Amino acid sequence: MKLRGVRDTDKDGVIDSEDLCPNDFGPGSMRGCPDNDGDGTPR
Incomplete structure (x- = not known):
């Protein structure tokens, strides 16, 4: 949704002002x- x-920036559905990684695609x-690394925590 636009x-x-x-x-x-990364078009992941999380707006940059709330996105902890605005240049990397990741879930809300x-x-x-x-x-x-699949451990259930970011990065």
Whole structure:
């Protein structure tokens, strides 16, 4: 979903102002950060 005037640089659905990793695609449940090692925590 695209909202006017709201940035989502990585297009993961988490707006940049709330995204802890605005340049990396990640789920909203992880506040926009990826779980790269599969341990259930971001990064």
